[in-house]
Amino acid sequence: MSELSPEKAIEIIGARVHNLQNVSVTIPLHQWTALAGVSGSGKSSLAFDTLHAESQRRYFETLSTSARSLIDQMERPDVDRIDNLPATIAIGLRNQPRFGNTTLAQTAELDEIIIRLLIDSGELQCPQCRIGVRPQYLADALQKISLFPEGMRFQVCIPVNVKVKKADQLQAALQEEKTFWENEGFHRFLDFSGKTSKSKKTASFLVIVDRLKSEETKNSRTAESVEQALSSGQGRCLILAEEAISGSPYRIPIADERDREWHGYFFSSEPECPKCGTIYPELEPQLFRSTSPVGACSECSGRGIKVTNKLNALCEKCEGSSLSEVARLASFLPTESTTDSILTYAEIQQFTLQELNENLNRLDSLNSVTSQSLQTLLRKRIDLLLELGLGSLQLKRLTRTLSQGEFQRVVLMSALNNDFVNTLYLFDEPTNGLHPADRLPVVKFLRQLVVEGNTVLTIEHHSDILAKADSVIELGPAAGKEGGTITYQGTVEPYLQQLKKEFQEKVDSNNSDLSNDQPDLLQLTDIHCHNLKGIDVQFPLKRLTVVTGVCGSGKSSLVCDTLYPVLTQKIADRGDQKEAIPFENDPFSPAGTVSSIKGADTIDECVLMNETQLTKSSRSTPATYLKVFDDIRKLFAETVDAQARGYTPSRFSFNSSRGGRCSHCEGLGFIEMDMQFLANLTLPCPECHGTRFQPETLKVSYRNRNIHDVLSMTADEAFAFFRNHQSILRKLQLLRDVGLGYLTLGQSTATLSRGESQRLKLASYLNATSGLHQLFLFDEPASGLHPRDIETLLQSLKRLVEQGHTVIVIEHDARIIQSADWVIDLRIDSERGESSFVYSGSPSGLRDCTKSLTSRYLDHL
Numbered sequence: 001m002s003e004l005s006p007e008k009a010i011e012i013i014g015a016r017v018h019n020l021q022n023v024s025v026t027i028p029l030h031q032w033t034a035l036a037g038v039s040g041s042g043k044s045s046l047a048f049d050t051l052h053a054e055s056q057r058r059y060f061e062t063l064s065t066s067a068r069s070l071i072d073q074m075e076r077p078d079v080d081r082i083d084n085l086p087a088t089i090a091i092g093l094r095n096q097p098r099f100g101n102t103t104l105a106q107t108a109e110l111d112e113i114i115i116r117l118l119i120d121s122g123e124l125q126c127p128q129c130r131i132g133v134r135p136q137y138l139a140d141a142l143q144k145i146s147l148f149p150e151g152m153r154f155q156v157c158i159p160v161n162v163k164v165k166k167a168d169q170l171q172a173a174l175q176e177e178k179t180f181w182e183n184e185g186f187h188r189f190l191d192f193s194g195k196t197s198k199s200k201k202t203a204s205f206l207v208i209v210d211r212l213k214s215e216e217t218k219n220s221r222t223a224e225s226v227e228q229a230l231s232s233g234q235g236r237c238l239i240l241a242e243e244a245i246s247g248s249p250y251r252i253p254i255a256d257e258r259d260r261e262w263h264g265y266f267f268s269s270e271p272e273c274p275k276c277g278t279i280y281p282e283l284e285p286q287l288f289r290s291t292s293p294v295g296a297c298s299e300c301s302g303r304g305i306k307v308t309n310k311l312n313a314l315c316e317k318c319e320g321s322s323l324s325e326v327a328r329l330a331s332f333l334p335t336e337s338t339t340d341s342i343l344t345y346a347e348i349q350q351f352t353l354q355e356l357n358e359n360l361n362r363l364d365s366l367n368s369v370t371s372q373s374l375q376t377l378l379r380k381r382i383d384l385l386l387e388l389g390l391g392s393l394q395l396k397r398l399t400r401t402l403s404q405g406e407f408q409r410v411v412l413m414s415a416l417n418n419d420f421v422n423t424l425y426l427f428d429e430p431t432n433g434l435h436p437a438d439r440l441p442v443v444k445f446l447r448q449l450v451v452e453g454n455t456v457l458t459i460e461h462h463s464d465i466l467a468k469a470d471s472v473i474e475l476g477p478a479a480g481k482e483g484g485t486i487t488y489q490g491t492v493e494p495y496l497q498q499l500k501k502e503f504q505e506k507v508d509s510n511n512s513d514l515s516n517d518q519p520d521l522l523q524l525t526d527i528h529c530h531n532l533k534g535i536d537v538q539f540p541l542k543r544l545t546v547v548t549g550v551c552g553s554g555k556s557s558l559v560c561d562t563l564y565p566v567l568t569q570k571i572a573d574r575g576d577q578k579e580a581i582p583f584e585n586d587p588f589s590p591a592g593t594v595s596s597i598k599g600a601d602t603i604d605e606c607v608l609m610n611e612t613q614l615t616k617s618s619r620s621t622p623a624t625y626l627k628v629f630d631d632i633r634k635l636f637a638e639t640v641d642a643q644a645r646g647y648t649p650s651r652f653s654f655n656s657s658r659g660g661r662c663s664h665c666e667g668l669g670f671i672e673m674d675m676q677f678l679a680n681l682t683l684p685c686p687e688c689h690g691t692r693f694q695p696e697t698l699k700v701s702y703r704n705r706n707i708h709d710v711l712s713m714t715a716d717e718a719f720a721f722f723r724n725h726q727s728i729l730r731k732l733q734l735l736r737d738v739g740l741g742y743l744t745l746g747q748s749t750a751t752l753s754r755g756e757s758q759r760l761k762l763a764s765y766l767n768a769t770s771g772l773h774q775l776f777l778f779d780e781p782a783s784g785l786h787p788r789d790i791e792t793l794l795q796s797l798k799r800l801v802e803q804g805h806t807v808i809v810i811e812h813d814a815r816i817i818q819s820a821d822w823v824i825d826l827r828i829d830s831e832r833g834e835s836s837f838v839y840s841g842s843p844s845g846l847r848d849c850t851k852s853l854t855s856r857y858l859d860h861l
Contacts, residue, residue, distance in 0.1 A: 010051070010424070010455070014080030017053075018045040019484035025473060029084065032446060032456040034469040034492070038786040040479030040714065040742020043459045047426050048090055051457070053077045055088035055424070086455060090426040091415040101290075101304055101322060104402065105349065105395035108385060108410050110356075113378045114348060115288050118330050120374065121366040124280050125329040125344070126273035132331070133280055136267035141226045141237060144265055147245050148214040155240040155262070156225040157190065157206040158233035161277065167200040174203055181207050184232065190240075190254075206238060235269030280326055287330070288345070290322035297324055321349065321396070332363060354391035357382050384413045388441050392552060392833060404433030404780055405551035409442070416445050421453040428459045429784050435550045435812050436464055436857035443468045461786050463496055464857065479742035480714040499787060519543055522599040522775075522806070524566070529592025530557040531828060531835045538840075539563075540822050541599065542773070544801050545808045548817055548854050549826030554835035555810045558826070559777055560608060562592030563808070567606045567775065570597055603806070604772035607765070609758045609781070619655050619668070622760060623711065623745035628731035635725065636707055641700045651697060652707045660697030662688035669746075692746075711746030718745055734763035737799075739785065739792040756784070762796060775806040782813045790815050814858050818843050825852050 009026040016022055020042050027033050035043045057074045105111040123134035148154060160181070164173050178189055188208035209232075210225035229237040240254060240262040254264045266274030271282060286292040296302030297318035304322035306315050314320040321328060328346035343362060351359065360382070363375060385391070388409040399407065412430055430446065431439040443465060449456050450470075460466055472495050474488040488495055519540040527535050532554045539545050547555050623629035633649040636642055642651070653659040654667030661667030665685035669692040672682055684690035691698060691708040698706045703721070713721060715735040722728040735741055738759040743752075752760065758781040765776070778797075782790050794816055800807050801821075809816065817823055823846050825839040839849040849855050 010085055011081075011083040012046075012050065012079065013082070015046060015050050016078040017049045018042065019480055020045050020050070021484040023475075023484065023486060025486055025489065027455070027457060027473075028471065029086070029455050030450060030453060031470040032450050032458070032468070034458050034460045034466050034472045035475065036459075036461060036466065036472055036495070036786065037475035037483065037487070038477075038479055038742075038788050039739060039784070041475040041477075041483035041786075043475055044428065045484070046475065047457055047459060048092065048428070050077045050079055051082070051085065051424065052088045052090040052426055054079065054082050055085055058085070059087070086422055086424045087420075088424045088426055089415065089420065090428075091412065091430070092428045100400065102399045103349075103395065104393055104397045104399060104410065107399045107407075108381065109414060110378065110381055110395065111288075113374055113381070114345070115285055117363070117366065117371055117374045117378070118288075118332065118345060119283050119285070121368055121371045122283060122330055122332045124271055124283055124326055125331055126276060126278060126280070127325045127329060128278070129273055129275040131273055131275050133271045133273050134283065135269050135271055137269060138223070138227055138230060141230075141239060141265075141267045142223060144245070144267075145214070145222060145226075145239065148241060149243065150214055152214045153211065153242050154214065155190075155211050156209045156222075156229050157238045157240060158186075158209060158229050159204060159206055159236055159238045159266070160233075161202065161204045163202045165201070170200055170203055174205070178205070186232075206240075207233075230267070230269070236272070237267045239265040239267070241265065283330065287327050288323065295323055295327050297322055321346065332366060349396040350394065352392055352394050353382060353385050356395065357386060357391070381413065381417055384416060384445075385410070387444075388413060389438055389551065392828075403551055403556050404783065405435065405438060408433050409438075409551075412442065412445070416449070419452075424455045424457065425449055426457050429461070430458055431460070431462055431465050432783055433551075433780055433812075435548070435853070436462070437853045438551045439465060461784070463499065466492055467496060480716050482716075483742075502787075520599055520602065522567075522597075522603070524563065524594045524597050526595035527558065527562055527592055528594075529562045530554065531833055532557050532562070532592065533834050535835070535837065537824065537837070538599075539806070539808060539824075541602065541806050542801060542804055543806065543821035544797055544819075545806075545822040545824065546817050546820040547808065547810050547824045547826070548812060549835075549838070550828065550853055553826040553828040555826055556779060557592060557835075559808060559810055560779060562594065564606060564608045564777055565591035566594055566597055567600055567603065570600050571603065571606060574601075602773055603775050605774045607774055607776050609761050609776055609778045620749040621711070621746050622715065622735060622740070622743050622749065624655075625749060625760060626731045626734060626764060628728055629745070631725070631728045631731070632707075632710060632722075635722075635728070636700060636702055639700060639702055645696075645700070647697075647700065652693075652700075654692040660694045662692055662694055664688065665692070667692045708746075712744060714742050714744050716741035734766055735760075737766055737792070738763045738796045739789040759793065759796075762800075766796060766799060773804060773806070775808065776800060778807070778809040778811075780810055780812070782811055782816055785813075787815065794819055812854075817846070817854070818858060825849070825854050827851070827853070 009028050011026050013024050014022050015024070019040075023042070023046065035047060037043050054077050057076055060074050103111065105114070123132045125131065126133050145154065160177060162170070162173050162177050164170050181189070186207045186209065190206040190208060209229045210221070212222060212225070226237060226239075242262065244263045245265075254262045264274075268274075271280040272278070273280070281287055281294045287295045289295045290297070290302035290304070297304070297315060299317035300306050300315035300322065302322045304315055304318065304320045306313055315322070317325070318328070329344050331344040343359065348356065360375070360379060363371075366372070366375065390406060390409055393402070393406065402410070408430070415425070427446070431442050434442065439462070446456050446458065447468070458465075458469070460469070466472055469492055471490060472488065472492050473486060474495065475485065476483050476487040477485070519542060522539045522541055523536070524538075525536045527537065531552075537558065547559055549555055621629070623632065630649070633652040636652050637647055637649045647660070650656050650658060651660045654661045654669075657666075662669075662685060664687035665671055669685055669688065669690045670682050671685055688694070692711070693708060698708060700706060702710075705721070710718065710721070715732050719729060719732045719736065719741070722732070735743060740756065740759055740763065743756070749757065749760065758778055762776075762778075762781070765774070782793055785793060790813060797807050797809065797816075809820075811817065820843055823839065823841065823843050824837065825846065826835050827838045828835045838852045839846055846852060846855050847858060
């Protein structure tokens, strides 16, 4: 690649962050550059910990002295110089939430816009009377009167309610109340039979302030009379009209003393139902929060579920929404041509994104400046989500039930929904979890950012995406200390040719075919789950099966939501598994059902390889999860210094309060600062400076390294350091076998990606010798891996099969698909919203399946 002039490129000189080896590199401005390399080679260190960190530091330098005094000084990245660095926006690879009831609408930030629209141009509805309820003021009353036909008579009144404890006191109380109003200068009254209670302990009447004709509405008398009624009636006023005006939700028939029918239009400065008189809470954001007393469903206290017979069930009152009925019935204001509200909040939540887009024209009557601005913002977000292929998703869909690809596209939309220019966008695997056919819209958006005058830097491994970039930078050649150097910088085509030549032979050698083999089968019939409706499937046992297909085609529904809970329950009912893994009873995402399951008798255990068990505690690390840290702590406790001080292995634990951990951060090594106006800052602990331990504990060393130094090592580095300790080496080798040798031993498992979490759990099973026939389920374990890392993962999967286990993998990667024993390819009918099988068989036959979108991408690395 020809050298770029400093004016046209970001110039990094001497970057030494983490494992970067004094890297100097230029990144073209207003172009798309892809960063490639094996896991742990330094890609994130360069993009996020160098470029983005320096951009953040420069931003904080622009803050006032008083603002900067509230936070600790941000450290400058270890780099000699960075020239021509624009402002940065970093979009990291976010872990999908596995718990909680956050919806798609909330994650995509649509819900907040809809709520703001309701507050600006909406109203509440009385659940009992189904009448619109909202505060009404002088201007609202005058606007309604202006619609009266010419010459129509109307009366301006004050509604008065009287309540007594005993029925025999009612007449005296009424007379006393009327005397009060006569003393105030009002002498005309009208009994309000519509407000009289059958209990005879309450009664209502109207104080007539003025009688007018509609031709008089243009003079000041009307406004003065209405204002007087609102003032004397404590914000409440009733207009009686001879004729009903269409389009009003406040029409109440009232008969006077001559039995003439009048039509009442009620106005109150409080959200009061004009029919039953109930006063409701203000239309405000808290009304739509299930954590708020005014917004939470009274039946389930805002949880959305109720426990019945020790099982969770959807709350019948709120239908799982967790919101009060008042919140769910909040609606947009009606037009003058209809008495029905346009849309309720509950109806909108039932929409798919495509249906919401089709119904946006029903909000066209909202013509305030604020509502018009909010509608424009809402339409832009919906258009982006539709272009990313998410139109079939319901707004109320729980985020934790989305596929990984769907979730990543929602996150990506949030980043793309702005109009910045001259900005450096940093993306960490923007197409992670996407089928090749679903990546094209993402490519379009990335290219559009460049067209609009921005610079794009993506960490990427997929060859079809790399081919769309303007240039590529590869870091390597390996992970950890063996990485951190520039191994390639230039145009994309030569780089892809080099990769294809390197890996095509390996793919060919890994190809399998079951045409001459007859393994036992696991068969499920009549599957119903989400968009899977009545399909049958079979998996060969003690083989590697890959389930693939476009995003939303039902892969996770088949494997994680149906096969796992059904098979787990089958094993548990059989009673020969000591520790069957129970699936959680989740009414928001109920398990799929099958008519029958055959071939499960030989399976002893079903293991879902996901990250939920890893991310429950931020204290969990690769070293603690694989229990190698127990061996390391024992080794430190056996040193001369430790024995002289009387230290036991617990002294070197950062989880024990009785050990030698730092008391300020409780062994975490960091503290979080609430920035209020910005995202929380995570800063090194000011007491231990990120080491996790007390100074006395750090004085004990093994081969000149203290316990903090060891936790800072990668698994590869620790493998060389503990070369004489077989128990430690065996466990560290497990990490290396699944391609995780680049992970530091003390890294929180909460920071691992989904793919890394699955591979860490895989490592714990590789050397198991239980003699059981286990069925392992993986959900995209190759996520975020370079082709060289995928080869390592593939060997680990095959190792499980060689040990007599069954492996089923949800995956899009062409190398794993072609190396499988069996492939199941799914598709979805977007119009009917139903999934079906495109192909089921050996990988060699998939190429000839013309209906399969997957077959078109089998040559992609």
